[in-house]
Amino acid sequence: MCAEDVEKLVNNRLRDLKIGKNLEDTLRVEVDRANSSPFTSKIEQAAPPKRFSTPSFTCFKGYSDPESHLKHFKSLMILYKAEDALMCKVFAMTLSISSLKELTYFFTKEYTSYRTIKKKPDHLFNLCKKPDESLRDYIKRFKAEKTNNVGCDDQIASSAFKKCLPVEHDLYRELTITPSQTLEEVFATTESYAL
Incomplete structure (x- = not known):
């Protein structure tokens, strides 16, 4: 895709969204959000069914039974006949991670056995x-x-x-x-x- 095509795409998107004064800021936030998502585009674009309101979940804090947490989550989401993509998107809200540092810690702790050990x-x-x-x-x-x-x-x-x-x-x-x-x-x- 060349620069002209990107510019046309952005201009069309801006016109379609009818963004007001903070055009650049809003667009930048939207691009950052899209780029920062850990999900595939299929999951990111999953739309909730009509009249869907996110159920109130108990956040998983890392010291309770993960299987019990998953069962609770699935039992609440099944009421909405949610598709797999939407369930992935909503599940992230049940995790109580407050920073990248915390996420990094839990990620490396979970998968540390697969780490390549540098040998001297x-x-x-x-x-x-x-x-x-x-x-x-x-x-x-x-x-x-x-x-x-x-x-x-x-x-x-x-x-x-x-x-x-x-x-x-x-x-x-x-x-x-x-x-x-x-x-x-x-x-x-x-x-x-x-x-």
Whole structure:
């Protein structure tokens, strides 16, 4: 959509809404409201049925039974034969969250188990080759961990890879003979050794 189309759209919308003096302020508030909604446009545009008045709900404060709260909500909304989209829109009013800080806290608390934990480069020194693990599997596991370790330079990774090999392994001796190898060279030597 080009700038002219947007301008026409805005002008038509303003004419249709018959907005008075505070034209720009009203439009800005409406745009901000539309952009700040957490709902999809289908939910945002859901219209309540005729004679719908929002029932009085008990706000969910976070320390009562959530299933009981949902049952209460659904039992009140079923009287209005409310569609799913309208129920989503109205349900937000039953939550007692007073700030973004509070919402952020509850959101992160609820989904903290899915959080990606940033690993430090020294984590690679804990990836020792297991006695029953093949050299190829160890290389795959090490490379995967190295990839997930943002900010780890190749010199640290190279040192960790060598250090995590068993001392009695022939590859360990071969890699420690030339200690200034790059990570790419270490992997190339290891790959050829694995073959």
